[in-house]
Amino acid sequence: MVLKFPRLAGWASRRGSLWLLLLALVVALLGLLVWLAGRYESSMVQSRLEDHAALAVTDMRSGLNRNLQAIQALHARERSAEAWQVPAAQLLHEHREILRLEWRNETLDMLGFVETPFRKSVFEQLDRTSLQTDVSLACTSARRMSGPVYSTSYFLPQADGLGMEVSDMCLPLTDAGRVTGYAVATYSLQGLLSELVSKPLSQGIGLSLTEADGTRLALYGVPARASRSFVARQLLDLPGITFVVRMESRLGTPALFPNILTALVAALSLALMAVLFLLGRDMRRRLQVENDLGEALAFRKAMENSLLTGLRARDLHGRITYVNPAFCKMVGVDAQELLNQSMPSPYWPPELAGVYQRRQEMRLAGNHLPREGHESVFMRKDGTRFPVLIMEAPLINAVGKHTGWMSAILDVSEQRRTEEVSRASQDRLQASARLAMVGEMASLLSHELNQPLAAISSYATGSLNLLAHASAGDQPPDAPALSDDLRLAMGRIAEQAERAGKVIKSVHDFVRRSERVREVVTPRALLDAIMPLVILQARKLGVRISLEVDETCPPVLCDRTMVEQVLLNLARNGMQAMHSSDETGQPALALSGKVLTLRIRPAASNAHSQWIEFAVIDQGEGISSEVARQLFTPFFTTKQEGMGLGLSLCRTVIEQHGGFLGYESVQPQGTIFSFTLPVAVAKSAAGAAMHHTPGES
Incomplete structure (x- = not known):
């Protein structure tokens, strides 16, 4: 036993030395790690500072x-x-x-x-x-x-x-x-x-x-x-x-070993916990996204089913990939019959299928389509045609790739019918305004027609007297002289009859209700057509008419009847404005000095204007600021017997022609009402360029 204890003591001593050596090695290793970590961190700080200096x-x-x-x-x-x-x-x-x-x-x-x-x-x-x-x-x-x-x-x-x-x-x-x-x-x-x-x-x-x-x-x-x-x-x-x-x-570096080790372990632990937390949150988010996606799909489906607008999707080859119930109801064809259908589509009218297909091929060959809507004509399953408004845009997927085209289609049949009813109502309203205007001129017509009719009666009586004397044989007739007198009398009768006919024809043409057809008319012809009626009113009110017409003005493209009504209405308003100035006691011109000027000339925008300006210039008391605010308002009038539709209808007619109706004051007194009409050549070219067959896209 005495011999064994030294051995055990030596073994324990050697084991302790090994542990001490291992501990020393661990400490040395940790010290080396600390020193290397410090050097590494110092080098990183220095490198980062060098980079910052280079960036500076x-x-x-x-x-x-x-x-x-x-x-x-x-x-x-x-x-x-x-x-x-x-x-x-x-x-x-x-x-x-x-x-x-x-x-x-x-x-x-x-x-x-x-x-x-x-x-x-x-x-x-x-x-x-x-x-x-x-x-x-x-x-x-x-x-x-x-x-x-x-x-x-x-x-x-x-x-x-x-x-x-x-x-x-x-x-x-x-x-x-x-x-x-x-x-x-x-x-x-x-x-x-x-x-x-x-x-x-x-x-x-x-x-x-x-x-x-x-x-x-x-x-x-x-x-x-x-x-x-x-x-x-x-x-x-x-x-x-x-x-x-x-x-x-002056950035500090870690100096203690526990700080590095603790930071490393804590960082790994926090990273693991963060990963688990992120995985759990990602799972919850996925479930929430799937739920939201299901609700969004259900909402989109319900919205598409309740839409009145037809929706249609097509791929890059023109095949239909999606239609909503509104589109199926619009064309009267089931979705199964429309999906994967290529050209020609079953809702294309047969007479337009060739035109639609050629236009479709040209448009699909391009990179993009215009987003503005255009009109076309579709056919229902029963063969009835109906107008539609198509708005189309590129269909882009989630990664930004162009996969086809998305179209929104509106049935505009009811809108077109409403527009026709409105247009017809406006025509009737304008016709009523013309009839009311002619009714006001009835007394003037009777006075104007009395003169040619009285002249006709006088020449006819004289002719009968000449014939009666010749047949009675009181004096030997001088045949040549009698023939000349009768020829002169008959000529006078014909002139006066023609004069009366022109007055009646001008009123008949003005009152007659005709279709809205735009034609090429010279500006002077528009003025000549209303001059008999203008002269009637001018004689009654004691107004002198002055014409300033540039004969070099080219013809205009317009609805002749409507523009004549605008000219006559503005002329009558101008003469009545000068007449009311006398009645209200305002300083008025002498009878011979009351002048209504009718002027036609190219618009003053530039030397080669594509518009012709028509102006009516009076010398009345002008337009007050209160009246000016409501001048073109329907049913607003300053006349006791007026309807308040004249200027409103005039502006509507001119704007339908693409022109502008306005007014300005004249010094020392008076007002200029002017409007513009397009030149026939320019307008015809523009109309030809815009005219096309209804297109399907």
């Missing part, structure tokens, strides 16, 4: 290049020194790093300068002329290099007892290869650091510009307090000068 140099170079482009753009076009100062001041307002901007001629004489608005003049203590040598050297080098050159930095004392380091940039201005002047920009070196380096790079670090020997020229920012300091240097090589950008950061 890149920011400064990019900023200087942008400034150079802005200065070049400032002198891109000719302008005076006074005009140059406004954009130059704006440039300095946007770039705080530039303290002064000068424009000099080819001999370096000053043409103009602008200083930064953010501080007092930097040359207040030291005159600019004393630094001419540095500018001359920089501009001489810039002219030799045909590019911008930066001068060596120099110190400028300031009024507050401090100072700053600045550098001048000289840019030669050339015209056709010849130097015409120089643009000189004075940079603050501290401004280069504070304005050109991005803010994330300059936070929490010390940024400075130094010379090659380490002399610090400008400093921006103070590094935060920490256990270690890291420094990175990068060269800022500019034409004419080289700076060293020094970046200092």
Whole structure:
């Protein structure tokens, strides 16, 4: 037993030594890991700082290049020194790093300068002329290099007892290869650091510009307090000068082993928990998304089934891939019969199927279709045709790929029927207005027709008397003289009868209700058609009619009856306006001085106008501001017996022709009502271009 105890003691001692050795190895390994981790983290900090310094140099170079482009753009076009100062001041307002901007001629004489608005003049203590040598050297080098050159930095004392380091940039201005002047920009070196380096790079670090020997020229920012300091240097090589950008950061590194190990284990544990949490949340979100997707599909299906607008989807080959119930009901065909159907579609009218198919092939061959709607004609299963309005847009899938076309189709049959009813009602309303106008002229017609009828009666009585004397044989008839007298009397009778017929025909043509057919008419013909009725009214009211017609005006394309009604209505309103001026006691013109002018001439928009202007100029009391606000309102009138529809209908007729009806005052008194009509040639060409067969897309 005595011999065994030393063995056990030796084994225990050797085992303890092994554990101590293992512990020492673990400690050494951990120490090595700590040291390597520290070195690695230090190298990462230094590498990151080097990258930041390189980015800071890149920011400064990019900023200087942008400034150079802005200065070049400032002198891109000719302008005076006074005009140059406004954009130059704006440039300095946007770039705080530039303290002064000068424009000099080819001999370096000053043409103009602008200083930064953010501080007092930097040359207040030291005159600019004393630094001419540095500018001359920089501009001489810039002219030799045909590019911008930066001068060596120099110190400028300031009024507050401090100072700053600045550098001048000289840019030669050339015209056709010849130097015409120089643009000189004075940079603050501290401004280069504070304005050109991005803010994330300059936070929490010390940024400075130094010379090659380490002399610090400008400093921006103070590094935060920490256990270690890291420094990175990068060269800022500019034409004419080289700076060293020094970046200092005091970022601490981990010093204790437990911190690294704890951070690593905690990070792995947190990462595992975060992964499990994210997986659980992702599962819940997937279930929620599936539920929402089911509800969205159900809602979309319900919405599509309740829509009154037909929906149709087609692929790039023209095959129908989707239709909603509204479209099936519209064309009277089941969805199973429409899906996967290509051209010709079963709802195409047979007589238009060839035209639709050719147009369909041309449109599907293009890259896109216009989004504006167009009209077409579809056919129901029972063979009835009906008009539709089609609006089509490209069908884009979730990855942005064009897979086909989506169409929204509206049945506009009821709309067309309503438009026809409205058009017919308007025609009846306009016809009623014409009848009412002619009723007002009935007394004038009777007075006007009395004269030709009385003349006819007188000439007929004279002719009968001549024949009676000749047959009685009281005196020997002189055959030639009698024949001449009878021929003259018959001619007078024919003239007066023709005159009466023209008056009646003009009223008949005006009252007659005709279809809306636009025809080519000369402007003078429109005026001549209403002149008998205008003259009737003018004689009653004692108004003289003056015509100013440019005979070179080309024909217009219009609904002749409607435009004649507009002209007559405006003429009657003008004459009544002058007549009411006399009745209300306003200063009126003499009877012979009351003139209504009817004027026709090309519109004054340009020398080759495609519009003809018709104007009715009166000398009445004018239109007050209260009346002007409601002048074209339906059923508004200033006449006791008026209906208030005349001007409203007139504007509607002119706007249907694409023209414009307006008015303006005349000095000293009076009003001009004018409207425009399109020239027949231009309008016909436009109509031919717009005319087409209803298209299916």
